[in-house]
Amino acid sequence: MKLSQKIQEMELSPIRKFVPYADQARAAGKKVYGLNIGQPDIKTPRAFFDAVQNFDQEVLAYANSQGIPELLEALVGYYKRIGLDFEKKDLLITNGGSEALSMIMTAILDPGDEVIMAEPFYTNYKTFIKAAGGNIVAIPTTAEDGYQYAVREKIEGVLTPKTKAIAIINPGNPTGKVLTKEEMDLIIDIVVKNDLYLICDEVYREFVYDGKSMSTFGAYKEAAQNVIIVDSVSKRFSACGARIGSIASKNEDLMKNLMKICQARLCVPTLDQVGSAALYNLDPSYFDDIKKEYEYRRNVSVEALNEIEGIKYGVPEGAFYLFPKCSSFFGKSDGETTIHNSTDLAMYLLEKGHVATVGGDAFGDAECFRMSYATSDENITEAMRRIRDVLAKLK
Ligand SMILES: Cc1ncc(COP(=O)(O)O)c(C=O)c1O
Missing domain, CATH: 3.40.640.10 (Type I PLP-dependent aspartate aminotransferase-like (Major domain))
Structure with a gap:
């Protein structure tokens, strides 16, 4: 029996690729900062x-x-x-x-x-x-x-x-x-x-x-x-x-x-x-606070991101994702692991910092990686601190 050519040409969702690793880390009692999926933490009305x-x-x-x-x-x-x-x-x-x-x-x-x-x-x-x-x-x-x-x-x-x-x-x-x-x-x-x-x-x-x-x-x-x-x-x-x-x-x-x-x-x-x-049926004013909250989180994350050596990033105008360039880390190593591409970098951030992100190759730009800021500003700040510390080990 043979599967169709088209299903063989498809890929598993790279956004969900690291979920089993993140689950493993969580099962081991580690807090994982899940910035990989656009899953808002804002309460459902x-x-x-x-x-x-x-x-x-x-x-x-x-x-x-x-x-x-x-x-x-x-x-x-x-x-x-x-x-x-x-x-x-x-x-x-x-x-x-x-x-x-x-x-x-x-x-x-x-x-x-x-x-x-x-x-x-x-x-x-x-x-x-x-x-x-x-x-x-x-x-x-x-x-x-x-x-x-x-x-x-x-x-x-x-x-x-x-x-x-x-x-x-x-x-x-x-x-x-x-x-x-x-x-x-x-x-x-x-x-x-x-x-x-x-x-x-x-x-x-x-x-x-x-x-x-x-x-x-x-x-x-x-x-x-x-x-x-x-x-x-x-x-x-x-x-x-x-x-x-x-x-x-x-x-x-x-x-x-x-x-x-x-x-x-x-x-x-x-x-x-x-x-x-x-x-x-909710009143449209519902969106006022939500928008304000996302804009604030965007500002917090962009500011923190730009404090990381090797990353320079502009200001996204909408949605709730960051897509910064990380190619300055390609070819760098901590002595054990060498980063070759953005998926390696995402894996490294997950293993060493327990921050889940997605390599940009999945979206068509291998020089970048994606994070969602649809999570609390405390989580964002801590995740960014971890990313900064982990990336600082790469020489
Ligand atoms: C641009 C875009 N379109 C569509 C979807 C699908 O969302 P859902 O199936 O949850 O409505 C997503 C989910 O992340 C998305 O980012």
Whole structure:
């Protein structure tokens, strides 16, 4: 028996690669600073649990494949508050943003079709796109060029007859890049002119700092047929375990066809939808404190990071990740271990300092490594102190 070529070409998630090592260290009574996963420590709003507790039905039945009406209505309300006129018929509830992305790729890609993405990008896109038979065509960007990918020549330069879509993560993971209005206008112009889908992963939409206001590709009426919005309660409401995501699009043909996959997977867990409806009904002021807290943590971590010899890092504009360069440590050794690349460095930080991070090769930039600052400022400060001390041993 032989596995498919495509599954053999996929990789395990590098973000979760070190989890067994971290678990081992924890089992041995060590505190591990888990900066590898974007798992917010901010409390899930009480409204989620209250709604689940008040669920009063005698049978926990299958839900509607599209999603339960309360959640669809709550999502319509949330979009309305941010200026978007999605109606219930334009929405599908999914098992997290992850399932939304997988379904979209399956619905739009034929074998060999291409999706343009700015690199570095959230590593699991490789699996979503490969599973659907497609290929990623990367536009390389760096911190030095401000992670700028919305440049006409860069995007038009990689268009081919096989290009089906541009996928944008805005704000970016792992880069923190936030698109300007001009950059968004340009992307819209390109997708409309070239008849491409625009997959807009806006799961970090609210998390933009320095007084910037949030933006969404859903606002471009002229591209309503191209735009597919992916959302999730995971980061937005600190509810990663709820596994509730969504697809929003005015493209009726796409939505009608996506329903085939929704119906085959029957439904999304009912109780998670009940709780998530309460989350999407929260007053938007909920985000004010959360944003302030993340901005503060970002500032604390960037400051601490820049005190580490060998690391120089700018200020990410959004989401909750740091992606500093660590190539100045490549080739260095503590006498026993030599660091050859960013994955070695991540392993070294975990073994010696009990700080879990992710090597940047996973995201398409092997010179960097990723950390999440969705944890308390005490944890961040201690993790950064440990990183500084561990790296100081490398000569
Ligand atoms: C950019 C981006 N998109 C999608 C996801 C998927 O999140 P979930 O499946 O929890 O909604 C993540 C999770 O880290 C992410 O960072």
